[in-house]
Amino acid sequence: MALIETTGITRTYRMGAETVTALSDVSISIDEGESLAVMGPSGSGKSTFMNVIGCLDRPTSGSYRLAGEEVSSLTKAELAGVRNRRIGFVFQQFNLLSRATALASVELPMLYAGVSLRERRERATRALTRVGLGERMDHRPLELSGGQQQRVAIARALVNDPKVLLADEPTGALDSKTSIEIVALFQELHEQGVTVIIVTHEEDIAAYSRRVVRFLDGRIVSDTRQEPRNAAADLKSPRHAA
Amino acid sequence: MRLADAVSSSLDALRANALRSFLTMLGIVIGVAAVIAMMAVGGGAREQVNQQIKSLGANLIQVVPGNVTSGGVRLGAGQSSTLTDDDAKAIPLEIPAVQVAAPIVRGSGQIVARGVNWSTGIVGVTSDFFEAREWTIERGREFSPEESARGGQIALLGQTVMRQLFGDDDPIGQEIRVRNVPFTVVGVAEKKGQTMFGSDQDDVVFVPLITARQRVVGANRARTSSVSQIMVKVREGESLSNVENDTRALLRQRHRLQDGQDDDFQIRNLAEISATREQSARTLAMLLAAVAGVSLIVGGIGIMNIMLVSVTERTREIGVRMAVGARPGDIMNQFLIEATTLALIGGAVGVALGVGAAKLVADAAGWPLLVDPTVVASAVVFSGLVGIASGLYPAVRAAHLDPVEALRAG
Numbered sequence: 001m002a003l004i005e006t007t008g009i010t011r012t013y014r015m016g017a018e019t020v021t022a023l024s025d026v027s028i029s030i031d032e033g034e035s036l037a038v039m040g041p042s043g044s045g046k047s048t049f050m051n052v053i054g055c056l057d058r059p060t061s062g063s064y065r066l067a068g069e070e071v072s073s074l075t076k077a078e079l080a081g082v083r084n085r086r087i088g089f090v091f092q093q094f095n096l097l098s099r100a101t102a103l104a105s106v107e108l109p110m111l112y113a114g115v116s117l118r119e120r121r122e123r124a125t126r127a128l129t130r131v132g133l134g135e136r137m138d139h140r141p142l143e144l145s146g147g148q149q150q151r152v153a154i155a156r157a158l159v160n161d162p163k164v165l166l167a168d169e170p171t172g173a174l175d176s177k178t179s180i181e182i183v184a185l186f187q188e189l190h191e192q193g194v195t196v197i198i199v200t201h202e203e204d205i206a207a208y209s210r211r212v213v214r215f216l217d218g219r220i221v222s223d224t225r226q227e228p229r230n231a232a233a234d235l236k237s238p239r240h241a242a
Numbered sequence: 243m244r245l246a247d248a249v250s251s252s253l254d255a256l257r258a259n260a261l262r263s264f265l266t267m268l269g270i271v272i273g274v275a276a277v278i279a280m281m282a283v284g285g286g287a288r289e290q291v292n293q294q295i296k297s298l299g300a301n302l303i304q305v306v307p308g309n310v311t312s313g314g315v316r317l318g319a320g321q322s323s324t325l326t327d328d329d330a331k332a333i334p335l336e337i338p339a340v341q342v343a344a345p346i347v348r349g350s351g352q353i354v355a356r357g358v359n360w361s362t363g364i365v366g367v368t369s370d371f372f373e374a375r376e377w378t379i380e381r382g383r384e385f386s387p388e389e390s391a392r393g394g395q396i397a398l399l400g401q402t403v404m405r406q407l408f409g410d411d412d413p414i415g416q417e418i419r420v421r422n423v424p425f426t427v428v429g430v431a432e433k434k435g436q437t438m439f440g441s442d443q444d445d446v447v448f449v450p451l452i453t454a455r456q457r458v459v460g461a462n463r464a465r466t467s468s469v470s471q472i473m474v475k476v477r478e479g480e481s482l483s484n485v486e487n488d489t490r491a492l493l494r495q496r497h498r499l500q501d502g503q504d505d506d507f508q509i510r511n512l513a514e515i516s517a518t519r520e521q522s523a524r525t526l527a528m529l530l531a532a533v534a535g536v537s538l539i540v541g542g543i544g545i546m547n548i549m550l551v552s553v554t555e556r557t558r559e560i561g562v563r564m565a566v567g568a569r570p571g572d573i574m575n576q577f578l579i580e581a582t583t584l585a586l587i588g589g590a591v592g593v594a595l596g597v598g599a600a601k602l603v604a605d606a607a608g609w610p611l612l613v614d615p616t617v618v619a620s621a622v623v624f625s626g627l628v629g630i631a632s633g634l635y636p637a638v639r640a641a642h643l644d645p646v647e648a649l650r651a652g
Contacts, residue, residue: 051646054565056564056565056645056646056649057645057646076569076570077569077570077571080564080567080568080569080570080572081567081569083564083565083566083567084566084567085567089565089566091649095558095561095562095565095649096562097559097562099254099258108562108563108566109566109567111243111244111247111251112243112563112566112567112568112569112572113567114243114244117247156566160567
């Protein structure tokens with residue numbers, strides 16, 4: 001059974017008198033455990049696609065089934081619950097709360113899941129260790145490098161054991177070496193069974209995914225599979241070696 | 243989200259902007275502090291007035307000679323001599339609700355003892371006076387009925403006079419000269435303190451009524467049996483106003499006043515004075531409550547203002563929270579709790595400041611510190627309500643943000 005299955009989803013916005021179509025009749029099926037890159041120029045609809053897939057937004061029409069559950073007609077509160085349990089977001093600007101320590105940031109999703117303080121601590125510690133930040137749990141965003149902040153964000157995305165990790169331009173604010181490190185982390189998580197969807201406009205980053213879906217003008221124009229590059233290996237190559 | 247977690251994360255948010263939070267709650271702090279302080283000070287002042295009224299004697303009606311018109315010249319109250327000993331005797335006989343009616347003759351003059359002199363009030367009384375005023379003798383004894391009737395040359399001193407003339411020495415048995423007439427001190431009256439009008443009730447010398455009239459103040463009185471005042475003590479549980487009416491009727495009849503003719507005496511009811519005081523105190527309290535209401539509303543508007551700014555500033559944070567699973571209700575609770583916490587802390591700080599200020603004033607003025615727990619409780623509860631009311635609109639606005647747009651915010 002497909003983890004993500006959209007059938008003819010359309011998303012239109014009303015802008016004054018005009019109606020803008022951001023997504024037009026998009027049907028796609030993504031299985032659990034896939035590694036997918038969503039590409040396209042700005043305005044192609046890839047961000048809207050990610051928002052709909054991530055249950056941040058609802059399609060104007062069409063069906064979206066996430067893990068077999070029809071979510072296109074859920075209420076805002078129900079969608080919040082779906083995001084909390086099934087989806088982990090990683091953003092370009094990391095989106096950590098500036099006054100929160102790494103530990104507190106990672107605890108945030110569990111706060112909304114009603115997890116007890118003790119379990120929160122325990123699971124947040126584990127998630128931070130998993131992304132290689134076990135030593136910096138009490139640091140605030142300003143005390144962390146961009147790559148470290150993104151690792152905190154990834155730990156936050158993972159902590160409720162979601163079905164899918166949705167990353168929107170996760171390397172957009174990072175230098176190229178750190179970008180590859182983050183991609184290596186995604187590949188590592190993918191190998192551990194996490195479904196990873198990365199939205200990017202960089203071919204270099206898309207090259208690390210097994211499946212590449214390209215958007216243009218709100219439609220999928222290509223859906224191809226490839227042999228992904230190995231980020232861990234690239235890090236050892238002369239180009240990226242420190 | 244659990245309530246405890248919601249409260250602790252709200253506190254974190256308030257702490258992150260400590261100065262702003264403090265300034266925001268200042269409106270509530272000042273409002274509540276002002277109300278608590280003024281209520282406590284007002285309560286203390288009222289309590290003091292009540293004690294003073296009580297010290298004058300409860301259930302007391304005072305009858306004083308009224309203004310009479312004599313050949314077109316109107317004399318002021320108390321200057322004529324329309325009341326007599328017989329009036330005073332008649333009142334308890336004719337009106338059963340009266341416990342005792344004490345006639346008084348007032349005068350003033352220089353008193354000399356052991357070479358020290360002091361100008362004071364000289365009051366001629368019978369032993370009924372002490373019963374009417376509920377005034378006990380601290381040292382020595384009262385006038386005996388026989389002494390009262392005979393007009394002995396004996397005196398009871400008020401505390402102030404005793405201190406002025408004798409200092410710490412025992413005045414009992416000592417001789418004093420009142421307007422050059424020698425008297426023997428037989429007792430000292432207990433301390434009564436000030437009247438509500440500020441005069442010292444202890445600055446007085448009591449002598450038997452007859453003696454006062456004959457030897458001290460009586461010389462310039464038109465009628466020898468006239469009195470300056472009759473104090474009527476009403477029996478416990480009887481109506482003061484009934485006794486007042488009965489007394490008026492009795493005296494009009496005794497003075498042979500025709501219908502339509504003015505009273506030639508005045509009746510003063512201390513309970514009325516105290517009721518007037520009570521009424522003005524109540525008016526003051528209502529005024530304070532109105533001021534409190536206004537300041538709390540202004541404080542609430544301040545909180546709402548800052549919460550709206552906060553929602554705008556933290557739009558991205560709200561987006562992030564929504565992305566990781568915050569429901570609209572969670573976001574709403576967060577801002578509501580922040581606003582309510584601000585208001586409650588403001589209220590609590592206000593109570594503390596208000597009580598402190600009231601204590602300073604009470605200590606300085608020598609009043610009892612009266613902090614009404616219901617006032618404190620209602621101030622805190624009301625601040626909480628103000629917090630909820632002022633946080634509601636910003637909280638709803640935050641909860642209705644679209645997650646996608648919130649995440650896009652700078």
